[in-house]
Amino acid sequence: MLSSIILTMIDERLKLMNKIKITSKNKYKEAIILAIDTSCDDTSVAVLKGRRVLSSVISSQVELHKKWGGVVPTIAKRAHQDNIEKVYQEALKRARIKEEEIEFVAVTHGPGLAIALEVGIEFAKNLAYTKKKKLVPINHMEGHMLASFILNSKGNGAIALNKEGTVFPALALLISGNHSEIVYAEDINKYKILGETLDDAAGEAFDKVARMMNLGYPGGEIITLLAGRASSTWSNVASGLEERNERKPLAEVAGRLGLPVPMMRSKDLNFSFSGLKTACLYKIKNLREKYSEDTKWSYDFSREFINAVSRSLLTKLSKAIKLHPEIKSIIIGGGVSNNKYIIREVGALTRKTQKNYLIPESKFRSDNAGMIGIAAYYNINNLENWLEGKKILELDRKPMLRL
Amino acid sequence: MELIKYNKNNSKIIIKKALAVLKNGGIFVFPTETCYGIGTDATKKSAINKLYSYKTRREGKPLSVVVADIKMAQKYVEINEMAENLYKSYLPGPITVVSKGKGKVAKGVESEYGTLGIRIPEHELILDIVKNFGKPFTATSANMSYLPKPYSIKALLKNMPAKNLELIDLIIDAGKLPHRETSTVVDTTMNSLNIVREGQLNIYKKSDKKSILSAQTESAEETINFGSMNMLKYIDEPLSKPLVFFLVGELGGGKTQFAKGIARCLNIKDLVKSPTFTILNEYNYKFGERRGKFIHVDTWRIEDINDLETIGLDNYFSVNNIIAIEWANKFSNDLKKKIKKTGGKIINVIFNYLDDDRRAIETYE
Numbered sequence: 001m002l003s004s005i006i007l008t009m010i011d012e013r014l015k016l017m018n019k020i021k022i023t024s025k026n027k028y029k030e031a032i033i034l035a036i037d038t039s040c041d042d043t044s045v046a047v048l049k050g051r052r053v054l055s056s057v058i059s060s061q062v063e064l065h066k067k068w069g070g071v072v073p074t075i076a077k078r079a080h081q082d083n084i085e086k087v088y089q090e091a092l093k094r095a096r097i098k099e100e101e102i103e104f105v106a107v108t109h110g111p112g113l114a115i116a117l118e119v120g121i122e123f124a125k126n127l128a129y130t131k132k133k134k135l136v137p138i139n140h141m142e143g144h145m146l147a148s149f150i151l152n153s154k155g156n157g158a159i160a161l162n163k164e165g166t167v168f169p170a171l172a173l174l175i176s177g178n179h180s181e182i183v184y185a186e187d188i189n190k191y192k193i194l195g196e197t198l199d200d201a202a203g204e205a206f207d208k209v210a211r212m213m214n215l216g217y218p219g220g221e222i223i224t225l226l227a228g229r230a231s232s233t234w235s236n237v238a239s240g241l242e243e244r245n246e247r248k249p250l251a252e253v254a255g256r257l258g259l260p261v262p263m264m265r266s267k268d269l270n271f272s273f274s275g276l277k278t279a280c281l282y283k284i285k286n287l288r289e290k291y292s293e294d295t296k297w298s299y300d301f302s303r304e305f306i307n308a309v310s311r312s313l314l315t316k317l318s319k320a321i322k323l324h325p326e327i328k329s330i331i332i333g334g335g336v337s338n339n340k341y342i343i344r345e346v347g348a349l350t351r352k353t354q355k356n357y358l359i360p361e362s363k364f365r366s367d368n369a370g371m372i373g374i375a376a377y378y379n380i381n382n383l384e385n386w387l388e389g390k391k392i393l394e395l396d397r398k399p400m401l402r403l
Numbered sequence: 404m405e406l407i408k409y410n411k412n413n414s415k416i417i418i419k420k421a422l423a424v425l426k427n428g429g430i431f432v433f434p435t436e437t438c439y440g441i442g443t444d445a446t447k448k449s450a451i452n453k454l455y456s457y458k459t460r461r462e463g464k465p466l467s468v469v470v471a472d473i474k475m476a477q478k479y480v481e482i483n484e485m486a487e488n489l490y491k492s493y494l495p496g497p498i499t500v501v502s503k504g505k506g507k508v509a510k511g512v513e514s515e516y517g518t519l520g521i522r523i524p525e526h527e528l529i530l531d532i533v534k535n536f537g538k539p540f541t542a543t544s545a546n547m548s549y550l551p552k553p554y555s556i557k558a559l560l561k562n563m564p565a566k567n568l569e570l571i572d573l574i575i576d577a578g579k580l581p582h583r584e585t586s587t588v589v590d591t592t593m594n595s596l597n598i599v600r601e602g603q604l605n606i607y608k609k610s611d612k613k614s615i616l617s618a619q620t621e622s623a624e625e626t627i628n629f630g631s632m633n634m635l636k637y638i639d640e641p642l643s644k645p646l647v648f649f650l651v652g653e654l655g656g657g658k659t660q661f662a663k664g665i666a667r668c669l670n671i672k673d674l675v676k677s678p679t680f681t682i683l684n685e686y687n688y689k690f691g692e693r694r695g696k697f698i699h700v701d702t703w704r705i706e707d708i709n710d711l712e713t714i715g716l717d718n719y720f721s722v723n724n725i726i727a728i729e730w731a732n733k734f735s736n737d738l739k740k741k742i743k744k745t746g747g748k749i750i751n752v753i754f755n756y757l758d759d760d761r762r763a764i765e766t767y768e
Contacts, residue, residue, distance in 0.1 A: 113681045115714045178680035199659055200677045208654050208679070214488045216589035217704070222489070222498065225587065274623065274677075278655040282759055295492035399685060400673065 028380045032097060033104045034127075035373030038084065038120030039112025039140045040177070045087045046369035047095035047102075051151045051161065051377055054095035056363070056370040057087050084123045091369075099131065104386065106136040106376030108143070110401025111178075117397040125392055134386040136376040137395055141403045143371035144174045144333035145183065145191065147360035150374045158358055164188060167329045167356060173317050173346065176334035176367070177203035177220075180271045180313070182320050183403055185331065188378045191403045194320055195269025202309055203336045205273035209280045209305055213298060223302045224339055230303035254308035257283055257301060262312045269316050269323075276308055303341075310342040314349055321353055329356035335366030404568065406556070409434065409577040414528050417575055421532045425540060429572035430454060432545045432559065433532070435524040437497050437585045438552040439559055441571075442469065442540040444509075451509045454541060457570045466512050467499045467520030467588075468539035471530055476521045479507050479539060486591040495523040495530065497586040499542075508539065518592055528575070544585060555579040615750075617765040619757065626657040626762060630664020633750065633766055634725070638668065638690055645720045645747035649731035649738070652754025657762045658729045661752060662699050665727055669697055678729070679703050683714050688725070695723030702730040708737045720745040 033048040046056040092099065107124035110117060128135035149164065151157035159167060171194075172183040180197040200208065203220060210219020252264045262276045287297040321327065330350045337343050337359065350357040364370050379385040387395060409417055421442075424431045428450040430443045441457065443450040445468045454466070470476045473490045480502035482490070489500050504519035513519045522542040524530070533540065544552045545559055547567060553559035556576045560568070616633055620626040637646055648665065650658040659677045666675045669688035678684040678701040686697045698719045705711060711734065719726055720742060731738055742749055751767040 111681070113683065113714065114685070196674070197676060198674065201680065204677060204679050212654055214485045216485050216489060216500070216591040219589065221587045222493070222589060225496070225498070226492065274655065274659065278759060281653065281655045281756075293491075295488065298492050399681065399683075 028103075028377075031103045031377075031380065032101045033106055033136075033373045033376050033380070034088075034091075034102045034133075035106040035138075035369040035376055036084070036088075036120045036124050037108045037140065037143070037367060037369040037372045038116050039108045039110070040116070040367040042367060043083045043087050043119070044367065044369035044372075045084070045091040046373045047091050047097050048370070048373035048377065049097075051149060051157070051374060052153055052155055053150050053364075053370040053373060054097065054153050055091045055093075056368055057091040057094065058368060059083050059087050084119060088123070102127075102131075102133055104134045104136050104376060104380060106138050106372050106379075107395075108140045108372055109137040109395060110398030111140055112397075112399060114397055114399045117399060121395060121397055125395055128387075129392045134380075134388055135392045135395060136379055136386045138372045138375045138379065139401055139403060140367075140372070141174060141179065141181070141183075141401075142189075142191070142375045144176065144179075145172050145185065145331060145403070146188070146375045146378060147333050147364040147368075147371035148331055148358035149378075150360060150364055150370055152361075167331075167358065169324070169327050170329040170331050170356075170358075171317070171320050171324060171327050172331040172333060173313065173337075174333045175202045175313065175336035175342075177201060177207070177336075179334060180273075180336075181403070182269050182316060184320075184324060184327075189382055193403055194323075195271065195316055197271040197273065199272050199274040200277060202271070202273060202313065203334075205277055205309060206336070206339075208277055212277075212281050212284050213301075220339075223305065224341070226298050226302040227306050227341060229299040231300055254311060255300075255304035257287075257304050259283060259304050259308045261308050261315070264312070264315060269320050271312060271316060273309070273312075276305075276312075280305060306339065306341045310339075310345050313342065314345055317346070318349060321355075327355060329358055332357075332359040333365065333371075337365045338362055404571050404574065406574045406576055409528065409575050414531065417528065418532050418535055420573055421575070422535055424572045425532075425536050427572075428453065430457065430570055431573035431575065432556070432571060433529055433575045434577035434580055435526050435529060435542075437524075437583045438554050438580060439545040439556070440469075440524075440542050441545040442542065444536075445512050445539045445541050446508055448509045448511075451511050451541070453570060454543075455511065457567055458543065458547060466541045466543050467522050467586075468508065468512065469522050469524060469529060469533050469542040470539045471534040472523065475533075475537075475539065476502075476523075478505070480504050480519050480521060483591060489589060489591065490523075495525040497525070497583065498522075499586045499588045501588060501590040501592060503592050512541070518590075520588060522586060528577075552585055554582055615766050615768055617763070620657070620762050620764060622760055623657070623660045626660040626764065627664040627667060629764055630661035631668040632664070633661075633752070634665045634668035637748075637750075638693075643722060645722065645724045645726060645742070645745055647720070647738075647742050647747055647749050648725075648727040649735065649749060649751045650727055650729045650754070651732045651751065653756065656754035656756065657764065658752075658754060661754075661764070662727045662729070665725065666697055666699075669725065671697060675699060677701065683716065685719075693723060695725065698724060698726040700726065700728045702728065702733050705733070708734045711738075717741060720747055 030050045035046045037044045043059040047054045105124045105128040107120050109121060149159050168185055168187045170185045172185055174181045178201050180202045181193055182195040184192045184194050206220030206223055207218050210223050215222045252261055254261050260279050263272050291297050407417060421431055425444050428444055428447050430453060432439055432441050443454045482502055486500050486502050499520040499522045501518050501520045504513040504517050546553050556574060618629045620629055650661060652658055663675045669690055671686045671688050673686055678699050684699045688695060688697050753765050755763040757763055
């Protein structure tokens with residue numbers, strides 16, 4: 001008798017606890033999150049209400065710099081506290097949110113350049129501690145991973161509210177100036193790196209090859225523009241290479257100039273772009289000598305270089321898909337996915353696999369604070385992962401942080 | 404304010420009207436191959452002031468200017484090899500090429516660092532106007548600050564305050580422009596080849612000591628091994644001072660591979676990747692009883708020695724630390740001074756290409 005009473009009591013107690021849990025979960029679905037990212041050359045601040053990005057401001061847009069905004073990576077400028085204050089004010093203004101309304105402050109604590117990370121972290125700590133807000137440390141790469149889950153200010157986006165479950169498990173291809181990774185995501189917040197670059201990142205290869213072509217900095221975008229002028233014969237040659245022969249491996253050259261497709265023979269899922277970089281240096285020297293004043297070679301060359309990078313990415317991605325047939329989705333993230341040639345091919349591959357295809361809106365592909373905010377949203381709601389009170393002051397930068 | 408619709412037959416009249424506006428220090432809105440731009444005489448102070456009252460929030464930021472061709476550009480900026488390359492292979496087109504200015508435009512057009520952006524739009528009418536005008540005019544997008552880039556006059560004029568509208572003297576309406584991204588801005592004042600080459604020579608000249616180790620490596624793996632070998636040579640010396648490797652060679656020369664070798668020798672298990680983007684990567688190492696940090700630095704994107712101070716490089720020049728600096732030749736004299744103060748030892752590592760896979764690598768003290 002007594003034991004049954006106790007059991008009932010425990011039962012009631014459990015029900016109550018569950019209830020509390022549920023309500024506490026819902027409590028943050030519409031929380032105002034201020035997100036900060038200073039891991040890159042830019043300072044970015046975003047304001048979110050739940051999953052909706054109300055504003056997302058990047059320092060180069062605000063024209064703070066005396067010099068060409070965001071183009072020349074002068075670190076001293078990045079480290080300048082003034083930038084972040086101005087970007088912060090602008091983000092609040094555009095979101096029509098007052099400082100008092102912010103409940104969570106999310107900040108990138110790694111990976112990135114230590115001195116740059118520190119600027120964001122110090123600002124976030126100060127704001128959270130003095131204004132009594134909760135501080136959410138975020139891994140920059142989780143931001144890229146979850147950028148596709150961002151909703152616009154009207155609440156529209158690829159993945160509707162409470163539909164996140166339909167996405168996982170998933171594979172993510174994260175490609176940026178600093179990273180090239182294939183990540184297995186069992187669920188939100190549960191990641192495993194399957195492959196990554198052993199030397200240069202994909203975006204870095206673009207900038208360096210552009211530099212070899214003597215195209216200034218940053219030259220990645222210029223290569224893409226030049227590729228747009230590639231001769232019509234180029235695509236014929238390239239599509240000739242596209243013909244798949246089941247018995248033969250994919251062609252190991254990217255086009256008729258003979259640039260190698262990196263890591264075609266490696267069995268793992270890692271990337272490496274330093275060999276391609278070297279091959280490009282040689283090819284550029286040859287082409288320069290051959291054509292001297294006529295720079296038209298650069299069009300076909302650019303197109304073939306992009307093809308080499310994109311084919312390397314694609315080969316490893318399809319290998320990963322074959323190894324993990326159970327995945328429901330393919331997630332793309334990172335600034336290099338703004339390259340129209342690369343994304344076209346990645347898109348074609350994913351459509352063939354009939355998996356869900358998640359790619360963020362263009363402005364959320366390259367580094368931005370909106371993606372830090374969305375990652376914070378899930379850290380808050382799924383993991384209750386935040387710091388409060390004195391704990392806030394303990395947060396430190398982690399320049400080499402991994403997923 | 405006059406609004407005139409542009410069609411293929413009335414370009415002569417439009418050019419005339421635009422020239423009249425420019426000569427009076429007025430402002431006009433024009434189509435380009437990207438979005439609508441706003442132009443005014445870039446050499447006239449009053450015209451630039453007027454533009455600044457239209458674009459209110461452009462404090463301190465330089466404006467880019469439209470020129471007709473490379474010849475006109477040369478009057479206003481110094482065109483180096485890199486810039487010339489861009490002009491040749493891409494202009495006219497949607498690129499703004501930043502070069503060192505010659506101070507021949509009105510104050511506030513060049514940046515405070517004396518740089519100026521040059522634009523040669525791929526648009527016949529605009530090229531005709533600037534050719535006839537004989538001087539550059541501004542090429543900033545026609546929207547007011549914080550508003551979206553305008554691709555139609557309708558979008559531009561929507562909600563424009565009368566105060567701003569009054570400042571515009573002429574609008575050339577070419578209808579709805581195809582939505583092409585605004586021009587890519589490329590800085591050619593950075594990482595100039597000359598500086599890099601000079602630095603490299605300096606190292607050769609000043610090192611009167613003989614090569615301590617040299618190798619011809621045939622693959623990336625061999626370069627890594629050579630890096631380990633070099634590190635091993637010093638690991639048994641009592642490292643009471645920092646040990647700094649200056650890694651000097653072209654892009655793709657094997658500098659990062661060499662650094663991987665140092666890390667391998669130091670039993671570092673983390674993946675050593677190129678620090679180009681992060682500029683400085685920090686690893687902890689433990690070799691026997693010795694513990695310290697291995698610092699991998701890449702100055703490729705750095706223009707100013709002060710930036711190396713900002714990232715805290717100086718703090719790393721301390722006991723037991725091993726530092727590898729890619730492109731150290733860019734700042735070799737400054738770095739040498741800093742390292743000398745700490746009593747540290749410098750190892751110069753010079754990378755030379757032989758062919759696709761083979762490198763000649765030599766190290767000097």
